[in-house]
Amino acid sequence: MAIGCVHTEWLFRVLRKGAFDGRTSILDLGPQDIQTGRKFLENSIRRNLAIDPTSDIAAICDEQNPRKDCQPEYYRLFGPKEYKSADLTDDRADYRFDLNSPIEELPRFDVVTDFGTAEHVYNIAQVFDTMHKLLVPGGLALHCVPAFAFPNHGFYTPNPNLFIEFARANNYELVDFSYVDNMFVRERTLALAENGTLSFDRLPIQLSDLDNTQAFMTKVVLQFYSNIRSAETKSALKGLAPSLGRWAPYPSDKHHMCYVFDLMFVAMIKPQGEHRPLNAPIQRMEGVNLIPQREERLPP
Numbered sequence: 296m297a298i299g300c301v302h303t304e305w306l307f308r309v310l311r312k313g314a315f316d317g318r319t320s321i322l323d324l325g326p327q328d329i330q331t332g333r334k335f336l337e338n339s340i341r342r343n344l345a346i347d348p349t350s351d352i353a354a355i356c357d358e359q360n361p362r363k364d365c366q367p368e369y370y371r372l373f374g375p376k377e378y379k380s381a382d383l384t385d386d387r388a389d390y391r392f393d394l395n396s397p398i399e400e401l402p403r404f405d406v407v408t409d410f411g412t413a414e415h416v417y418n419i420a421q422v423f424d425t426m427h428k429l430l431v432p433g434g435l436a437l438h439c440v441p442a443f444a445f446p447n448h449g450f451y452t453p454n455p456n457l458f459i460e461f462a463r464a465n466n467y468e469l470v471d472f473s474y475v476d477n478m479f480v481r482e483r484t485l486a487l488a489e490n491g492t493l494s495f496d497r498l499p500i501q502l503s504d505l506d507n508t509q510a511f512m513t514k515v516v517l518q519f520y521s522n523i524r525s526a527e528t529k530s531a532l533k534g535l536a537p538s539l540g541r542w543a544p545y546p547s548d549k550h551h552m553c554y555v556f557d558l559m560f561v562a563m564i565k566p567q568g569e570h571r572p573l574n575a576p577i578q579r580m581e582g583v584n585l586i587p588q589r590e591e592r593l594p595p
Contacts, residue, residue: 298331298410300335300482300493304339304343305495314589321406333352375405394412397428403429406435409436410439432566434565440452440453467565475557476515502588536550536551
C-alpha cells in the first residue's frame with residue numbers, strides 16, 4: 296500500500312474539483328507509504344498549489360524521500376489537518392481492527408481512503424460498508440484499486456462498474472473516475488521526469504467508454520496488448536533487470552511482465568442528511584448507465 300507520483304497528481308485533480316473543500320479529518324485504511332521522491336513532490340506542490348514548497352517539503356521529506364511517518368503532513372497539502380489510520384498489523388496505525396468484520400466504535404471522518412487495501416480483504420464488501428459507516432454525511436471516499444492484469448495481487452480485482460453501481464445504489468456523487476492503464480510505466484515515467492505531469496482527461500480509457508460493456512472490454516484488452524509491445528514499457532521493464540543485457544528478447548518471461556497492469560482511481564461523496572445503511576448494488580446486465588463527473592476548476 297503506497298502513494299506515488301500518479302496518486303499525488305490525482306489527489307491534486309480531486310482538490311481542483313473542490314472535493315476537499317471544508318474537510319478537516321481523514322482516515323487511512325492502512326497507513327500509506329508516500330513514495331514520490333523529494334524532487335517530484337516539490338515540483339508538484341509548486342505546480343498545483345502555486346506556492347513555495349520549502350516548508351511543506353521540510354515537513355514531509357528527509358534529504359531525499361518522504362519519511363515513513365509523514366502521512367499527516369502529506370495529506371495536509373489537500374486540506375485535512377486531522378490524520379488517523381487503521382490497520383491490523385502496522386505499528387503506525389492509530390486503530391487496530393480487522394476489516395473483515397464490522398466496525399462500530401470509531402469516530403466518523405470527512406475523508407476515508409482505500410489506496411490499495413480493499414482487494415486484500417477477503418470480505419471485500421465489508422470494506423465498502425465500513426467506509427460508508429465511517430464517513431460523515433457528505434464525506435469523501437477515495438479508492439485506488441487494481442482494474443486489470445494484476446494477478447495474485449490481493450484476493451480481488453474489482454470491475455469498474457462496481458463503483459458506478461455503488462454510487463447509484465447509495466446516491467453518492469461521482470467526483471472523479473480515472474482509469475490509469477499501464478500504471479507502473481506511467482508512475483516510473485513521472486518519477487524519472489521529476490517535473491512531469493499526467494493528463495487524466497487524455498488517458499486512452501475514459502468513463503464514457505463504460506457505456507458499451509463489450510466495446511469497453513475489447514478496448515481494455517487491446518490497450519493492454521499495445522502497452523506490452525510499446526517502447527516505453529520495454530524500457531521500463533528492462534530497467535528493472537539490467538543484467539539481462541542489451542539484446543535480451545522482449546517480451547519474455549525474463550522480464551517483469553507482471554508490472555504491466557491497470558488501476559482505477561475513484562472519488563465519491565456520500566449524500567448529505569441522515570446516515571442510512573448501505574444499499575448493496577446489483578450489476579446491470581444491460582450495461583453501465585453512466586454518472587457524470589465534476590468538472591475541474593480553472594486554475595486562478
